[in-house]
Amino acid sequence: MKAKLDGGADFATIAKKYSEDPGSASNGGLYENASVAQWVPAFKEAAETQPINKIGEPVETEYGYHVIKVESRNEPTFDKLKDNEKAALKNKLAGESIQNFTENDLAKLDLKINLPKVPATQEKSGATSGAGSTTTPGATTNGTGNTNAGTAKDGATNEGK
Template sequence: MKKRSVAILSSAVLVMALMAGCGKADNNAQPQTPTNQTEGSGQGNQAADANDPLVKFPKLTLPFTVEPNAALVEYQGGTMNGKEFEEFLRVINFMNPQQGGMIEAADENALKAFAREYTATKILAARADETMKKDSKELAEKTFEKIKTQYMGLLDKDEAKFTKLMEGQSVSKELVVNQMALINDSINVLKKGINDAELKKAYDTMDKASRTTASVRHILISTEKRKPEEALKLANDLEARLKKGEDFAKLAKEFTDDPGSKENGGLYADADVTQWVPEFKDAALKQEVGVVGPPVKTDYGYHIIKVENRKEKTFDEMKESLRANALEKAYDAFGKNELDKLITKYNLPKVNTPAAK
């Protein structure tokens, strides 16, 4: 399970994951083929199915069976039943197919975590006022249209295929919108306790690096493929060529050992410098803009670096990311201080044992 809770991922964030990859992520579980993910597909149809975009988004195969009215979680003031839980999981899969892979591969601990997340969503959403509920529903409606637009782009803009996809996943527009609105309600309740003054205080206490983005071109000469002295010599040679005016992007495509930036001419654009290893981050923060610096050594090898631009983000530019961090902390605090005290009993079904092959 990822650290960030399903319950506080707004539907606007969840939908973006749709474009990150089609189909289920394996999450270190056994790979699942179309034959064990969809109903009615056989070995002989796999080649034909491969051309069908609907196969990329198979129906969620739940790792358990449960009666719709069974009370899976009991908490002060209510219960969470089997029907609600199944609908929640199917909607999460529809909004984020990669999370669907996590659901299908869930063991008993992971299943309990999903149930706890959804119970938290229900408890928090019940505290929403009418204004919050109105805003949540409107956002859910808009987000559904974004989800639909993204799916349609992957389904040849065929409305019938989108309808068939939803039917195949056992979801409807009403179900998706209602579940997203519930999630949004829980987020709005947590947001109520987060004001701009607190966010500004968090911004003011951040170090400069945490507020800085930079566009950096680099060429990595790896020490995995060659001796350190050979790597340094090549790096020095490339630095000299660049300082004589040769094109950085062209040399990066030819020489860099970094696959993540090779096709982009060595460029990482508008990136948070804190994501990089200390030596690279230090160069991104301190090296003169527009100047090719001497090779920088990291555990990966030697980097020839050119900082193309660098800026410190303003409070307004960082406010929403700060709010997201504050939301995560607020949810963690709710879980630690309230949720587990409010939940009185788990009655979760056993996870199905995989069939022997």
């Protein structure tokens, strides 16, 4: 197919004759005003990057091989996008911003960590649970930062909550 197209054959005629794509074969291979968001990644990338009005190299996807000719690209305005497309675009841009910051700016920051030092008596007496919390020698913590000190004097109990 690609050789015939490179030789000057009409794209629509070739697509109608040879395409097995149920979404476009009867339409001469045309996906008019279709949203690329629904396409598989390899097909989408080719459609977004291929030069206009050029027959591209075959693209392999899980559906087979595709020969693509991009006739035009219509970039919709943000207000015309569906809610899920807006969310996907926002997530993509946020991810790119975070990656850019991590790769380019994070190392340049002058970060200072000013956490309080642990008193010497605490270092010797046992564990701590969370910033600034302490435990009583021989006590246990319940995983929520609360201390269970066991039985208090006179038979009363301390729940630590």
